Amino acid sequence: MDEGRARRRGVSPRLWLAGGWLLLALLAAIFAPLVAPQDPLAQDLMLERLPPFWMNGAEPGYWLGTDSLGRDLLSRLIFGGRIAFIVAFSAAVAACLVGSTLGLIAGYFGGWADRIISRVVDVWMAFPPVLFAILLVAVLGTGLSSVILAIAIIDWTRFCRVIRAETMGQSRMDYVENARIAGYGRIGIMLREVLPNVVPSIVALLSLEMGIAVIVEAILSFVNLSISTDDPTWGGIIAEGRLSIHQAWWVLVFPLITLILTVLSFSQFGEALKTRFDPVLR
Amino acid sequence: MLLQRFLIRLLTMLITLFGVAVVVFVVIRVAPGDPIAMMLPPGATDADIARLRALYGLDKTIVQQFFIWLSGVARGDFGTSISLRQDVLGLVFNRLPATLELAIVALVMAVAIGGTTAIIGARERGTAVEAGIDIASGAALSIPDFLWGLVLILLFGVLVPIFDISGRVSPQLDLPFVTQFYLFESLLRLRLDLTWDLLKHMLMPAVALALPLAAIISQLLKQSLKEVLDLDYVVLARVKGFSETQVILREALKNAALPTLTLVGVQFTFLIGGTVIVERLFSYEGLGNMAIDAVINRDLPLIQGIVLVFALLFVLINLSVDMMYALLNPRLRHG
Numbered sequence: 001m002d003e004g005r006a007r008r009r010g011v012s013p014r015l016w017l018a019g020g021w022l023l024l025a026l027l028a029a030i031f032a033p034l035v036a037p038q039d040p041l042a043q044d045l046m047l048e049r050l051p052p053f054w055m056n057g058a059e060p061g062y063w064l065g066t067d068s069l070g071r072d073l074l075s076r077l078i079f080g081g082r083i084a085f086i087v088a089f090s091a092a093v094a095a096c097l098v099g100s101t102l103g104l105i106a107g108y109f110g111g112w113a114d115r116i117i118s119r120v121v122d123v124w125m126a127f128p129p130v131l132f133a134i135l136l137v138a139v140l141g142t143g144l145s146s147v148i149l150a151i152a153i154i155d156w157t158r159f160c161r162v163i164r165a166e167t168m169g170q171s172r173m174d175y176v177e178n179a180r181i182a183g184y185g186r187i188g189i190m191l192r193e194v195l196p197n198v199v200p201s202i203v204a205l206l207s208l209e210m211g212i213a214v215i216v217e218a219i220l221s222f223v224n225l226s227i228s229t230d231d232p233t234w235g236g237i238i239a240e241g242r243l244s245i246h247q248a249w250w251v252l253v254f255p256l257i258t259l260i261l262t263v264l265s266f267s268q269f270g271e272a273l274k275t276r277f278d279p280v281l282r
Numbered sequence: 283m284l285l286q287r288f289l290i291r292l293l294t295m296l297i298t299l300f301g302v303a304v305v306v307f308v309v310i311r312v313a314p315g316d317p318i319a320m321m322l323p324p325g326a327t328d329a330d331i332a333r334l335r336a337l338y339g340l341d342k343t344i345v346q347q348f349f350i351w352l353s354g355v356a357r358g359d360f361g362t363s364i365s366l367r368q369d370v371l372g373l374v375f376n377r378l379p380a381t382l383e384l385a386i387v388a389l390v391m392a393v394a395i396g397g398t399t400a401i402i403g404a405r406e407r408g409t410a411v412e413a414g415i416d417i418a419s420g421a422a423l424s425i426p427d428f429l430w431g432l433v434l435i436l437l438f439g440v441l442v443p444i445f446d447i448s449g450r451v452s453p454q455l456d457l458p459f460v461t462q463f464y465l466f467e468s469l470l471r472l473r474l475d476l477t478w479d480l481l482k483h484m485l486m487p488a489v490a491l492a493l494p495l496a497a498i499i500s501q502l503l504k505q506s507l508k509e510v511l512d513l514d515y516v517v518l519a520r521v522k523g524f525s526e527t528q529v530i531l532r533e534a535l536k537n538a539a540l541p542t543l544t545l546v547g548v549q550f551t552f553l554i555g556g557t558v559i560v561e562r563l564f565s566y567e568g569l570g571n572m573a574i575d576a577v578i579n580r581d582l583p584l585i586q587g588i589v590l591v592f593a594l595l596f597v598l599i600n601l602s603v604d605m606m607y608a609l610l611n612p613r614l615r616h617g
Contacts, residue, residue, distance in 0.1 A: 119294075119297065119298075119301070120301070122294070122298045122301070123298050123301035123302055123305060125551075125596070126298050126299070126301075126302050126592075126593040126596045126597055127302065127305075127306075127555075127589065127592070127593065128554065128555035128557075128558050128570070128573075128589075128592045128596075129555050130555060130556070130558045130559045130570075131555070131558045131570065131573050131574075131577075131588075131589065131592065132589075134558075134573075134574055134577050135306075135309060135310065135577050135585065135589070136309065138577045138578070138580070139309055139310060139312055211424075212426075215426050215428060215429070218428070219428055219559050222428075222559075222562075222563075223559075223562060223574055223578075225577075225578075238432065242432070242435070242563070245435065245436070245439070245440055245447075246440065249436065249440055252432065252435075252436060253436060256429065256432050256433065256436070259429055260425055260429055260433075263424060263425060263426070263429070264421070264424050264425065267424040268424075
C-alpha cells in the first residue's frame with residue numbers, strides 16, 4: 001500500500017509531462033488549419049531545404065525548415081499528427097474491444113473457449129508483426145481505414161493475452177466464489193465483478209497500444225504503404241528525411257523527436273493511469 | 283515426462299504452423315490485384331494470361347490451391363517466385379543467413395548489455411547508479427527498434443560518421459565466401475578485414491534491435507538478483523567473506539537467470555520480427571527486406587514462403603526455450 005502510494009506520487013510529474021505533450025500535439029492536430037504556419041502541401045523550389053530558424057539561411061515563417069520540395073516541415077508535422085492520432089485512437093480502441101472481450105471469455109470460461117482462443121493467439125504470435133501489417137495493408141489497399149483495420153487485426157492479441165491471464169487470476173478469488181454462491185449468473189459475474197478489476201490493465205494497455213499504433217502507422221508510411229502519398233504523415237516525412245539525410249538532417253530529426261516524445265508519453269501515461277485506476281493501490 | 287512434454291509441444295507447434303499457412307494463404311488470395319496481370323507486358327492477350335494462371339495454379343479453387351501448395355511444401359517445394367522467377371526456397375535460403383547473423387549478433391549484444399547493467403544495478407541497489415539504470419532501461423524499452431535505428435543513423439551515420447548506414451558489406455570488396463553466413467565464415471577464414479567491414483555494417487541495425495531486449499533482460503534479471511540476494515545461502519556466502527560482485531557472479535546469478543531465460547526466448551522472436559523493418563531502414567540484404575519487396579510486388583509464392591519460414595523460426599525458438607527450461611529447472615526435471 002505504502003509503496004503504491006509513494007509510486008503514485010512519484011509518477012505525477014511524469015504524468016503531467018506526458019499528458020501535456022499529448023494534449024499539445026492533439027490540439028495542434030485538431031486545429032491544424034489554424035495553427036500551421038504554411039500550407040503543408042505547398043511546394044516552392046525557391047525555398048527547398050531551408051534550415052531551421054536558428055541557422056544561417058533560415059527564412060522567417062519556416063520555423064523548422066523545409067524539405068527537398070520546399071514544403072514547410074512544421075506544418076507537415078502538425079498535419080501529419082492528424083493521421084497519427086486518428087490511427088492511434090481508432091486502431092487501439094478496436095484492438096482493445098476485440099482482444100479484451102476474447103481475453104475475458106477465455107480467462108473466465110476456460111475449457112474449449114480458452115483452448116480455441118489460445119490456439120488462435122499462438123498462430124498470430126508466429127507472424128512477424130511488421131510483415132503481417134505490411135501484408136494486410138497491401139491486401140486491403142492503402143488508405144486510412146486499411147491501416148486502422150490492419151493494426152487492430154494484428155494487435156488484439158496483446159490485450160487478449162494480458163486480460164486472459166488477469167481474468168484467470170481474478171476468477172480464483174473469493175469474491176467471485178461469493179458472488180456465485182449469492183446466485184449471480186456467470187456472465188453477470190464476469191461483467192459486474194471480474195471486468196472492473198481488470199480495467200486498470202485494459203486502460204494501461206490501451207494507452208501503450210496507441211503509442212504502438214503511431215509507430216506502426218509511421219512504419220507503414222515509411223515503406224509507402226499507409227495512406228495516399230499526398231497527405232503528410234510522420235512516417236512519410238521520415239522516409240523523405242532518410243533519403244536527404246546528408247543534405248537536410250532536420251527533415252529526419254524533427255519527425256523523429258515528435259515520434260519519440262509521443263511514444264514515450266503514451267507509455268508513461270498508461271503506467272500512471274494504471275496506478276491511478278488500480279483499486280488495490282487506490 | 284520430458285519426452286511427453288516435448289511431443290505435446292511438437293504437436294501444438296505443427297498445428298500453429300498449419301494455422302499460419304492457412305491464414306497467410308487466405309489473406310493473400312483476398313488481394314484484389316492480379317499478380318499475373320502485373321507480370322505480363324501491356325498488350326498480352328487473354329490466352330497468355332490464362333496460360334500463366336494455369337502455370338502458377340491460379341485457375342483452381344482456393345482449397346485446391348492450398349492443398350497443392352501444402353503438398354509441395356511438405357516435399358520442400360515452395361513454388362516459384364513470380365517477380366524474381368526463381369525457386370522460392372533457394373531465394374529464402376540465400377537471404378536467411380544474413381538475417382540470422384544479424385539477429386544473433388543483436389541477441390548477444392542484448393544479453394551482454396542487459397546482463398552487465400543488471401549485475402551492476404543489483405550490486406549498487408538503492409543508489410543513484412541503480413536509479414540511472416532504471417531510467418535508461420525504461421527509455422530503451424519504450425522506444426521501438428525502428429526509432430532506435432533512425433537515432434543511430436543520425437548519430438553514427440551522419441553526425442559522427444563511423445559506421446556504414448546501408449548494405450551488408452562494402453560492394454567493392456572481393457568476397458571469397460562459399461556460404462551466405464559471411465560474418466561467421468570470415469571469422470573461420472581469419473579474414474578479419476572482412477569481419478570488420480561486415481561488423482561496421484551490422485553494428486547499428488544490431489544495436490537498434492538489441493536495445494529494447496537489453497532493457498527487458500536488465501529489468502527482469504536485476505529484479506530476480508535482488509530477490510535472490512536476500513536468501514540465506516547468499517547471506518552465508520557474504521559472511522564467508524566473498525565480495526558483493528563475487529557473491530552475485532558465483533552464487534546468485536545461476537539461480538536468478540532461469541526466469542529471465544524463458545522471457546528471452548519469447549522476446550527473441552520479437553527481435554527477429556523487428557529485423558523486417560530494421561533491415562529495410564539500413565538497406566541490409568536479409569529476409570525481411572526481401573519480404574517487403576515481395577509484398578510490394580504482390581509476389582504470392584515468395585510471401586507465403588517467407589512468412590512460413592519466419593513462423594517456423596519462431597516456433598522452433600519457443601520450443602527450444604521450453605525444452606531448455608525443462609532441462610534446467612530441477613522441479614520439472616525430476617517431476
